[in-house]
Each structure stands twice: as C-alpha cells, then as structure tokens.
Amino acid sequence: MNTLMTVLRILMLGGGLAGMAVSAWAFIDPSAFPALGEARGMLTAPPSPRWRAAFVFLLSCAMAAWGAGLLRHRELP
Numbered sequence: 001m002n003t004l005m006t007v008l009r010i011l012m013l014g015g016g017l018a019g020m021a022v023s024a025w026a027f028i029d030p031s032a033f034p035a036l037g038e039a040r041g042m043l044t045a046p047p048s049p050r051w052r053a054a055f056v057f058l059l060s061c062a063m064a065a066w067g068a069g070l071l072r073h074r075e076l077p
Contacts, residue, residue, distance in 0.1 A: 009066070009067045009068075009069065010067065011067070012063050012064070012066055012067035013063075013064055013067025013068055014067070015060075015063055015064075015067075016060045016061065016062070016063030016064025016065070016066075016067055017060075017064050018060075019056060019057075019059070019060030019063065019064075020057055020060040020061060020064060022056075023053045023054075023056040023057040023060055024053075024057060026049060026050075026052075026053035026056075027050055027053035027054060027057065030048070030049040030050055030053070
C-alpha cells in the first residue's frame with residue numbers, strides 16, 4: 001500500500017507540474033491553444049481562455065502540493 005501511495009504521489013506531482021507549465025503558457029499566450037476558445041455543447045459563451053488557464057493553474061498547484069505531501073492532514077493522536 002505504501003508503494004502504491006508513493007507511485008500515486010509521484011504521478012500527481014508530475015501531473016501537477018505539467019499542468020502548471022501548460023496553464024502558465026496558456027495564460028501568457030491565449031492564442032497558443034485555439035481549441036480552448038470553442039464552446040462545445042455549452043449554452044452560453046465560455047469564459048475567456050485566461051480565466052480557464054488561471055483556474056487550471058490553481059488546480060495544478062493543488063495537485064502538485066498533494067503529490068509533494070504539502071496537503072496532508074495533521075496526525076491524530
């Protein structure tokens with residue numbers, strides 16, 4: 001079980017870092033990913049690509065923090 005958690009944490013850390021890199025790139029240059037501007041199946045216009053990139057950046061930060069072990073609960077007595 002410890003090995004599985006270690007592998008899961010490494011994958012989450014790697015995925016979080018990759019997500020942070022891609023979303024930072026999309027935030028700086030919104031034209032880098034033109035497919036993000038399309039509204040597939042949405043009733044209203046989607047938010048701007050920069051808002052979505054900022055949201056994904058925060059989500060990726062949380063993933064990387066969990067993978068690094070920074071989002072652990074306190075040890076119970």
